[in-house]
Amino acid sequence: MSPIFLAHVAVFAAAAVACVAAVPRALRIRDAETRQGFVALLIAVTLWAGGYVGYLVAPGSAAKVGFYIVGFVFALLAVGTWLYFCAAYTGRSPRRAPYRRAAIGVFAATALLKVTNPLHGLYFTTAWRTEPFPHLAIQHGPLYWAVLGLSYAVIAVGFFMLLEQFYYTGTDSRPLIGLVALTGIPTVATVFGAASPRLLPLMYEPPGVALFALGTLFVYFRRFETIQFAAESDAAAVFVDRAGHVRDFNRAARDLFPELGDAVGDPLESVLPNLAADVDENGLVRVGEGEAQRFYRVTRNAFTSGGAMGGELLAIDDVTDRERYRISLEERTEQLEALNRVVRHDIRNDMAVIHGWAETLEDHVDDDGRDALERVLRKSRHVIELTEIARDFVDSLAADVAPETKPVDLGELLDGEIRAARDSFPEATFVVDGDLPPVTVRANELLTSVFRNLLNNAVQHNDTETPTVTVGMEATADRVRVRVADDGPGIPDEVRPNLFGKGQKGIDSSGSGIGLYLVSILTAQFGGDVRVKDNEPRGAVFVVDLPRIDGDPPQATTPGPP
Numbered sequence: 016m017s018p019i020f021l022a023h024v025a026v027f028a029a030a031a032v033a034c035v036a037a038v039p040r041a042l043r044i045r046d047a048e049t050r051q052g053f054v055a056l057l058i059a060v061t062l063w064a065g066g067y068v069g070y071l072v073a074p075g076s077a078a079k080v081g082f083y084i085v086g087f088v089f090a091l092l093a094v095g096t097w098l099y100f101c102a103a104y105t106g107r108s109p110r111r112a113p114y115r116r117a118a119i120g121v122f123a124a125t126a127l128l129k130v131t132n133p134l135h136g137l138y139f140t141t142a143w144r145t146e147p148f149p150h151l152a153i154q155h156g157p158l159y160w161a162v163l164g165l166s167y168a169v170i171a172v173g174f175f176m177l178l179e180q181f182y183y184t185g186t187d188s189r190p191l192i193g194l195v196a197l198t199g200i201p202t203v204a205t206v207f208g209a210a211s212p213r214l215l216p217l218m219y220e221p222p223g224v225a226l227f228a229l230g231t232l233f234v235y236f237r238r239f240e241t242i243q244f245a246a247e248s249d250a251a252a253v254f255v256d257r258a259g260h261v262r263d264f265n266r267a268a269r270d271l272f273p274e275l276g277d278a279v280g281d282p283l284e285s286v287l288p289n290l291a292a293d294v295d296e297n298g299l300v301r302v303g304e305g306e307a308q309r310f311y312r313v314t315r316n317a318f319t320s321g322g323a324m325g326g327e328l329l330a331i332d333d334v335t336d337r338e339r340y341r342i343s344l345e346e347r348t349e350q351l352e353a354l355n356r357v358v359r360h361d362i363r364n365d366m367a368v369i370h371g372w373a374e375t376l377e378d379h380v381d382d383d384g385r386d387a388l389e390r391v392l393r394k395s396r397h398v399i400e401l402t403e404i405a406r407d408f409v410d411s412l413a414a415d416v417a418p419e420t421k422p423v424d425l426g427e428l429l430d431g432e433i434r435a436a437r438d439s440f441p442e443a444t445f446v447v448d449g450d451l452p453p454v455t456v457r458a459n460e461l462l463t464s465v466f467r468n469l470l471n472n473a474v475q476h477n478d479t480e481t482p483t484v485t486v487g488m489e490a491t492a493d494r495v496r497v498r499v500a501d502d503g504p505g506i507p508d509e510v511r512p513n514l515f516g517k518g519q520k521g522i523d524s525s526g527s528g529i530g531l532y533l534v535s536i537l538t539a540q541f542g543g544d545v546r547v548k549d550n551e552p553r554g555a556v557f558v559v560d561l562p563r564i565d566g567d568p569p570q571a572t573t574p575g576p577p
Contacts, residue, residue, distance in 0.1 A: 017148035019213055024071050026222055031064040033225035040232040048108060052100030057228055059093040062086070064221035071150070079151045080133065080141060087129050087138075090218055094166045095122055097224075101173035105180045125162060138162075147213050155216060163218075167202070174199065194230040198223040251331040253290075255283050268331060283329075290329065299338060310338040363402040370395035396439065400471065403464070420541065422564060423458045425495060426451035426488065432463060433486060436470040440482075443474045448487035454495045456561045458541045465537050465545075468530040469499040469557050477503035495563045500556040506547055514547060534559075 034057040041057060044050035066086025073079050095118070099109045109115070132138040137158045144152040174195060181192050201219040208214040251268035253275065255261055261278045269275050278286040289302045290313060300311045314330040373391050380388050429451050437445050456462075473484040485500045506514060515535035534557075538545045543561035550556045 020071070020148040020150075023215060023217075024068055026219075027064040027067045027071070030221035030225040031061045031068065033229055034058075034061040034064070034221070037225075037228040037232050041228070046103065048103035048110070049100065052096055052103045052109070053228075056093060056096040056100050056224065059089050059096050060221050060224045062089040063093055063218075064225075067217060067221075076141065076143075076151055083153065084130060084132065088126050090220075091122065091126060091129070091162075091166065093220075093224070094169050098169055098173045101176040105176045107176070128158070150215065153216055163205075170199075194227045197230075198227040251333070253283070253287075253329045253331065254326060255329065256326040259283050261286060262326065271331065271333065290331065299334065309333065309335040311335075363399060363406075366395055366398045366402065370399065403467070420457045420459050422455045423462060424453050425456050425462075425497070425561070426453045428463060429466060429486065429488065429497065432466045432470060435467070436474070436484070439471070440474045442480075443477075443482040443484060445470070446483065446485045448485050448498075451486075451488055452490060454488070454490045455564050456495060456541065457564050458561070461537050462541065465534050465559065466497070466499070468534050469559070472530060473499055473501035473503070473557075477501055479503065490563060493563055495561050497559045497561075498556055499559075500550045500554060502550065502554040505549060505553060506555045511547060515545065 038054055038057050041050060041053045044053060063086050066082050066084075066089060069082030070079050070086060073082050102109045102112065112118075128135075129138055137156055139156055139159055140154045141151050142154060144150060177195050178192065181195075198220075201221075201223040204211075204214060204219040205217070208216050208219065251271045252265045253261060253268050254263040259282055261275065261281055261283055263279070264275050272287055274286055283290060289300050290311070300313055302309050302311065310333075312332045312334050314332070316328045316330065317326075370392065373388060373395060376388055377385075433445050433447065436443075470484060470486075474482045479502060483502045485498075487498045487500075489496045489498075515531050534545055538559055538561070541561055543559060545557060545559050548556050548558065
């Protein structure tokens with residue numbers, strides 16, 4: 016029996032056996048799409064190589080042609096699974112790839128042409144030959160070479176994806192680059208096999224794929240997965256083994272920590288002691304001191320093999336800018352809280368004293384001084400109102416977590432705010448449209464500020480001598496809507512887009528510019544919204560929508576402490 020014949024059979028049989036043996040190992044790949052692509056590639060190459068073995072050893076022309084076509088079809092399938100694997104491994108989900116249905120259609124049509132070759136002979140013809148050993152020779156036609164060229168173009172795309180991944184992920188990917196290069200070497204035998212007296216005109220890629228699979232899955236499997244996980248994030252990544260020694264890292268890590276350049280094999284705690292140390296209370300690692308200090312968030316992902324710990328992948332995200340911003344916000348919050356205490360206690364209390372003493376003068380001034388006294392009283396009330404708004408505004412901004420809420424009787428709260436508005440603005444008329452039923456919402460003491468601001472605005476921005484403000488409430492099974500309508504000049508169209516913005520004032524307004532902004536913020540915190548529309552025949556209507564709750568009994572809600 017010819018040694019060349021035995022060599023051909025042995026090469027393809029060994030490739031098929033190696034691919035079958037690699038399937039259980041490929042099933043351990045963590046990423047689902049990468050695992051599916053690799054397993055499908057191994058199965059396709061197994062059947063490809065197996066078809067060639069059958070072609071070589073089967074008796075009779077019909078059997079040989081049948082086995083050759085089987086290998087021929089699965090060779091085409093291997094091209095598709097190779098591209099699927101490469102795309103998945105490099106983070107390009109094949110299931111979201113454009114034109115994938117068209118690609119499947121092209122594959123099906125090409126496979127059909129291969130299967131039906133005995134009818135049209137466009138791919139190949141056959142003839143018996145005696146050199147280099149007796150065999151049924153395959154004579155390829157133009158269609159074969161065209162499809163082969165297209166297949167190599169697709170395969171090249173996959174090679175480019177892998178090499179690009181290896182280039183950007185680290186310094187220790189050279190073994191995998193070597194395996195990828197080894198996969199492409201048999202291409203030389205495929206292209207020039209027809210010109211060699213010792214080679215049959217077959218496709219010799221299965222041995223290359225088998226070597227790639229064995230090297231990747233059995234020798235460099237840990238590095239294979241490390242590179243994929245490191246490349247999935249823009250963050251720096253360092254892989255350490257079970258003993259805490261540096262085994263690999265990506266380029267982002269090397270750029271961030273140049274000392275990693277020659278650190279493969281060294282203990283992480285000696286190369287980057289800060290990363291090996293415990294994180295602070297915010298889950299961050301601090302490196303450096305003073306203005307040069309930087310902050311890193313380190314995420315640890317364990318690698319296991321056969322149930323045993325194999326090492327850790329450290330994903331290192333530089334969060335210095337974000338952390339510095341957080342620290343500055345904390346400092347500003349402390350300043351706001353200090354300002355809040357000054358506004359709440361000092362300014363408000365002093366103005367309350369001034370307003371109280373001014374009221375005692377009402378019976379002691381003549382007609383000439385009464386107008387001046389009224390101005391003092393009006394301005395002092397306005398300052399007290401501003402301190403309340405500022406207090407509520409700072410309270411809403413100072414909270415670093417979602418505000419605590421409780422069941423609140425909205426009808427009772429509205430009734431109290433309407434009575435307070437009548438006392439503050441005796442010249443205005445406040446009308447309740449219908450009843451204020453005991454509807455429960457989830458809020459807190461700051462809900463009073465929402466309706467206090469709306470009621471005050473309805474009077475302060477009114478251009479009539481006796482403003483009329485109408486308050487109504489409608490409730491459904493899951494929502495409650497409050498309408499505060501006035502008969503003032505209304506809201507111009509050009510003002511409405513930014514009406515609830517910070518610092519937005521009405522026409523000729525002497526207010527602080529934060530009242531409606533505070534209304535919007537607080538309403539959103541309670542899960543609702545606020546909007547404005549026109550009133551008829553004139554004026555504006557502010558509509559507050561809040562979610563209604565059932566269950567817990569409502570609790571009394573009063574304005575916050577002064």
